[in-house]
Amino acid sequence: MTTIRRFCCNDLLRFASVNLDHLTETFNMSFYMTYLARWPDYFHVAEAPGNRIMGYIMGKVEGQGESWHGHVTAVTVSPEYRRQQLAKKLMNLLEDISDKIDKAYFVDLFVRASNTPAIKMYEKLGYVIYRRVLRYYSGEEDGLDMRKALSRDVEKKSIIPLKRPVTPDELEYD
């Protein structure tokens, strides 16, 4: 019962039940709108009967050469609709667009090193920990950069884990 469609501004007015979750950040308006203005294909919402918002994914595509990749900025599901593989559906959609439309090499995402449930979920979806980013979150907590190779990266070079952690200023993209 998941109608997945492009996210639009009016959805910002209806996503409170998703965003009140303490792990879901409510960004400022220019952040959401920049994503909508630049990468509308990477911003999708899932709706249930009665037009209730179940969850959404926002991301982008960026990089050069073999670093051309899709990036998951946020993926979140309302408590009422958890444990139904919705995050997986949304992730698959973004991966599909990165792979088929934009011909990216991989998809990546950052996750708090302490967020074990999320890390486990991403691993189940085929993501591997590519590298650790020291004090990525507000200069305090480490982040993990997780990646999944797409069909264009035939040799799966993009996901060979780095041996040492990096600092946020070493990141090519944030």
Place this chain on the structure above:
Amino acid sequence: MGKAEEALSVCLNAKDQLYTNDSVLIDDLTLSTLQIVFQRLDHLDMATSCYEYACGKFPNSLELMMGLFNCYVREYSFVKQQQIAIKMYKVVGEERFLLWAVCSIQLQVFCGNGGEKLLLLAEGLLKKHIASHSLHEPEALSVYISLLERQSKFGDALEILAGKLGSLIMIEVDRLRLQGRLLARAGDYSAAADILQKVLELCPDDWEYFLHYLGCLLDDGSSFFLGNGGNSIYPPKHVGCKNLDLPDEVFDTRISRASVFVEKLMAECDNASIRSPHLANLEIQKRKLIYGKGDPGKLVEELMQYFSRFGHLACFTSDVEAFLLFLDDPNKSEVLEKLKGCELTSSSQTKALGQAITIFKVENLIGNMFSLPVCELEGLAVRMADMYCKNLPVSKDLDLQENMHGEELLSMACNVLVQLFWRTRNVGYLLESIMILEFGLTIRRYTWQYKILLLHLYSYWNCLPVAYDWYKSLDVKNILLETVSHHILPQMLASPLWSDLNDLLRDYLKFMDDHFRESADLTFLAYRHRNYSKVIEFVQFKERLQRSSQYLVAKIEAPILQLKQNANSIQEEECILESLKNGNHFVELSNEIGNKLLTFNEDLQLRPWWTPTFDKNYLLGPFEGVSYYPRENLIKQTEENVLKNIEKRSLLPRMIYLSIHCASSSLKEHTEANGSAFDPKLSLELKVLLERYARILGFPFQDAIELVLGVSSGQKPSEALSSDLIGWINFVVFLNAWNLNSREIGFSNNDKPRPSTWHLVNSLLKKYIIEKMRSTGPLLSSPGGDLPMLVQLVTEPLSWHSLIIQSSVRSSLPSGKKKKKGGVTEQANSHHSHEIQDSIQSLCDAIKEVTEWLSAQINKLDDVKFETIFSLLQVNGEGQGPGRILHMFENLISSVDNTALGDRISQALQSWDAVEVARKVGAGQSSVLSQFLRICESKIKSLQALRTHL
């Protein structure tokens, strides 16, 4: 010179140089820098004129033209945007500039005052371009199709989609969705159904498109015409049954086709998380019933099937809500009985728990709980809490970040206890409902659903500081300020917590104003990245927020708060009024309100059942025994009330300003405090506003006067003003101020002497203040109550009246320039002086009573032993009454099994402290009272100081 002025001066200098000195280099970098600074200084027009000048000088510079286009985007000058975009298109012939022009035309039609005919022009431009250059961007195609769709040229749109351009839409299912919609809108339902069937084959879980498909099968495409919900954030509810006169055999054939197709989808979907085809069976049964060919038993059967498959999911009840509510009462009861009769034999404990929760939810949804006897209802709450406790071990291995299994049980138990309180007025149930939520938050502190319930319960129990703390813990920021603030803002507006209210209003207004400032830049970003559909969306969204009713409320309440905070000093009040342009701007706002289509962006779905909208709280009234409350009707009423309130409150600053002036001229024949002549227009204007204010209160001016006089003299009951007490007393206060100057309301009426309007204000203020103080009662044992009303009486009408007194006193003070007058004038002045003294005395007496009452209440709360609070939780001899759940929690804690519950939950349980919660209730109430007491004391002080001047 301030930095801003310095920056402006530098920019103006640069602008002059640009215009006068031909040798000055004009490049986009310089201009865009100027543009940024001018924008920050709120001088967009100057940036625009710089670019206009530069473009005139270098007419073919694309860079400059883009800069100018950007300026017009910032100014929302759609026509000029169109003109410069066309010019760019002519210079370089690029598709994107043509699309910029087309978007600008669409904006004129959708957001400006351009007629629909303009769309023909846009269409023509695109057609011509396509003929010679084709189209290359998917977004360009979607703009073209939306143009045609808007003009109902569905056939043309379909033709384009079927042609070469259609391949621009790379995702097949997106193309099919569009095609299906166009066919349906063109009325070709049969072809639409075929296409939509393909959509469902690709996306079998797409519920929205299943409804479209079923609609089209039954020759009804109305689901495609629903729009986006108008002024509310909720889309309109779709009834979806327009063609009820389909011949029987046609209906049968079509509905069987749907059934067969759904069967096929179910057979092909091996994914257990796909629910849509299963729910589709319920929809099919529902349609059959609507068309008079169904059997409610079948719908019940389908519901049970759906339960056996998805009953454990948290969303089961919201999935089937529309179907459950569609059934009649006996069928609803049948569902409930059948559900209760189900053996919950799920293989996993979590699934069985999920199913059990669902049954409770269904019972609640169909309104069954409202008809249960009190003892059964209490038993239900106990069972819910018991289930929560017993299932704690299931969540043993979950991370703190994850939702625990069965969390909803405590919310549900709380809802039942609140109902018990509403029915029995036993405060113990209210305390227990708070306790169980606090208990839940002790175990896992992130459950926002508990926090929302709690903040409403604490607000209702006059523990606003605690409510506000829970609200803050929700971390409401950015766009959530628009949709979630309604949980706390209305209570805060009527509270003495001025500093917190100030923070709330400031943060919210800043967020909105920042967005209005930056929105155009983001629109330009969408232009640049060729996402044209977002251009229109962004502009419409900004307009939607600008028309937000809550934004208007905050815009007017922020200055009213300032006026309240400074009402003890007329000088400070005058400075504030001056900064508000003496209230003129707000009068304009009030004038316009009738023509504005306001939006209501509050997400009301997260509110508890007992307060479904922010101006409705069932707990304030007696238990009505109703079982189902349709939200829609309430929302409509709330929206009307909000409009009326904005219209009325917007008049306040101006009325205060005019009242001060009228009062100041009352003693000295048309001379104001500063010696200048009083402008009689001010008095006339106040009369006009009073007439308007009375109309908003629902009465013609004269009738309103009669009413307040009637209540004051006791001829009319005091409830006559209760529909909007603060509004009425404000009216009386301003009426007196106007009458001080106009003296139109005589002191005698034939042979019956009439009291003066001074007396009218004194008597009504005193009457209602004392009345509300008495009806408030001790806070601990009288939740709800009239404390917010009492606070408003003192901080609004009484404060405005004190300003009128201050103005009168100030004008009575001898000033060197003025000559002493004698005779009749002096007598009149002396009479007024007495009136003022009496009024001061009357206000002081009233507030003194309040302060004494407040002090006594605070002392009582300080003396309250926790046992007193706990004594509210008394289980009677038959083992019934509030406190059973709390007792259950205590037993759980005393026998904690670390192995079964895990360290985290065990430790959390050990930290539970019911005494601390009880202390919090008392401290919260005491804090509200203390803050109110401080306000009252400062008012007495200021009034007493005035007396010494007389």
